[in-house]
Amino acid sequence: MVAVVTAFSRLAELESQSIARALRGKDSEFIGRMVSQYHYRLLRYLVYWTSRREQAEDLVQETWLRVLERAGQYDGRLRFEPWLFSIARNLAIDHLRKQQTATARHQVCPEDERGLNVAAPDVESPFFAAARSEDAKRIAAALGALEPIYREALLLRFQEELSLAEIAQVSGAPISTVSSRIHRGLAMLQAALGGGADAA
Amino acid sequence: MPLENHEKARFLVDRSLVEGISLEDQRWLDAHVEQCAECGRYGEFSARAVRALDWFALELDPAAALRVENVVRSRAEGMKSAAAQARTLWIGTAVAVFLTFMGSAAMWRPWAWLASQWNLPSGVWQVVFATFWLLPSLLLALLPLFRRRLLGEDADHKGQTV
Numbered sequence: 001m002v003a004v005v006t007a008f009s010r011l012a013e014l015e016s017q018s019i020a021r022a023l024r025g026k027d028s029e030f031i032g033r034m035v036s037q038y039h040y041r042l043l044r045y046l047v048y049w050t051s052r053r054e055q056a057e058d059l060v061q062e063t064w065l066r067v068l069e070r071a072g073q074y075d076g077r078l079r080f081e082p083w084l085f086s087i088a089r090n091l092a093i094d095h096l097r098k099q100q101t102a103t104a105r106h107q108v109c110p111e112d113e114r115g116l117n118v119a120a121p122d123v124e125s126p127f128f129a130a131a132r133s134e135d136a137k138r139i140a141a142a143l144g145a146l147e148p149i150y151r152e153a154l155l156l157r158f159q160e161e162l163s164l165a166e167i168a169q170v171s172g173a174p175i176s177t178v179s180s181r182i183h184r185g186l187a188m189l190q191a192a193l194g195g196g197a198d199a200a
Numbered sequence: 201m202p203l204e205n206h207e208k209a210r211f212l213v214d215r216s217l218v219e220g221i222s223l224e225d226q227r228w229l230d231a232h233v234e235q236c237a238e239c240g241r242y243g244e245f246s247a248r249a250v251r252a253l254d255w256f257a258l259e260l261d262p263a264a265a266l267r268v269e270n271v272v273r274s275r276a277e278g279m280k281s282a283a284a285q286a287r288t289l290w291i292g293t294a295v296a297v298f299l300t301f302m303g304s305a306a307m308w309r310p311w312a313w314l315a316s317q318w319n320l321p322s323g324v325w326q327v328v329f330a331t332f333w334l335l336p337s338l339l340l341a342l343l344p345l346f347r348r349r350l351l352g353e354d355a356d357h358k359g360q361t362v
Contacts, residue, residue: 026280028273035269044258057264064272068279136255143256157218158250164219182218189249 012079020076023067035064038084041160045085048151049092051144059095063088082166085156089170096148135193142192150185157182205232209239213246289344296341304334 022030042063046056066087067074074083143151149171156167167178212229215221221229233240308329315325 026276026283028276028280031276032269032273035272036265039265039268040258040260043260047258053258057261057268061268061271064268065275068272068276135252139252139255154253158253179218183214186214186217186246186249189252190246193245193249193252 013077016078016080017076019080020071020074023071023074026068026071031064031068038081041081042084042088044159045152045155046088046092048155049089049148050096051148055095059088059091062091066091078169079166081160082162082169085160085162086170086172089152092148138192139189142188146185146188150181150188153178153181154185154189206236206239209233209236210242213239213243217246217250293341293345297338300334300337300341303337304329307333 018030019034021027022034039060042060043056046059046063047053050056050059063084067084070087074080146154152171153167156162156170157164162170164175164178164182167182168175171178173181209229209232212221212225216226216229233243311325311329311333312322315322
């Protein structure tokens with residue numbers, strides 16, 4: 001069992017190193033494959049942040065261009081996903097701040113990302129758009145109501161399956177904070193599901 | 201069954217989903233859930249809340265994905281060729297500077313001989329040598345490094361949109 005885990009970990013390390021090499025060498029073939037491979041996950045992450053499909057799609061491209069610019073900073077010793085998501089996150093936060101400044105609808109404290117919730121009532125939430133059943137709609141409402149940092153924590157833990165330490169790396173928050181964000185987000189989802197005991 | 205046991209079970213259910221729990225705690229939880237249907241339901245319910253996140257599957261637009269891929273590929277190729285050009289430029293400049301100093305060293309004696317033939321003070325011919333030989337050669341050697349700035353290409357490059 002230990003040997004299998006070690007082999008997997010070695011494989012992941014080799015993969016990270018080949019990604020770092022390709023990024024530093026600007027290997028367009030390899031990078032093109034990576035863009036395609038991570039497209040869905042990056043888009044989903046950015047949709048969770050921005051609550052807007054179109055903005056998220058623009059930010060996916062910006063994220064990859066930023067990845068190319070900062071390729072030298074990724075040394076391949078850690079997994080690629082947390083690094084990629086942290087770049088996407090910074091761009092999303094910058095974008096939301098600019099948007100909030102422009103609309104001046106929300107007061108944003110630079111030290112507190114909890115102010116970054118900009119779901120506009122006139123745009124259909126991508127969560128609603130993807131919801132197929134009544135239960136899904138209830139969950140969509142709960143997700144839409146959650147602040148982005150809680151949605152982010154849920155996504156990274158349960159869909160991207162990152163460890164708490166990796167989520168802390170992405171969000172720049174202590175592990176204890178990450179853990180409490182996930183617990184709180186989960187509690188909200190449970191509350192939303194509580195309305196329909198026989199849900200999906 | 202004491203109330204604390206149910207509270208502990210629910211705490212462990214939540215913890216097992218988020219941080220993971222020890223084998224010992226897992227065994228205790230399994231044993232408790234076998235006897236307590238309510239805590240079992242709570243565990244199921246919590247797991248379902250996590251699975252609920254999978255209900256939101258975004259539909260991908262292949263054209264948009266391809267567009268992003270092409271833009272990123274093209275930028276990567278651009279950066280690669282710019283890096284290769286920069287490398288060549290630096291090597292070329294280094295060689296040119298080296299040749300400038302080698303050439304100047306080689307010309308030093310002939311200039312000194314000419315100066316002595318014309319009875320020029322050493323301070324004078326050395327300034328003339330630096331002004332009309334060394335400095336122009338050095339400037340010519342370094343010129344390619346500033347070519348982009350002189351031609352205003354840097355500003356164009358920074359303003360390039362994707």
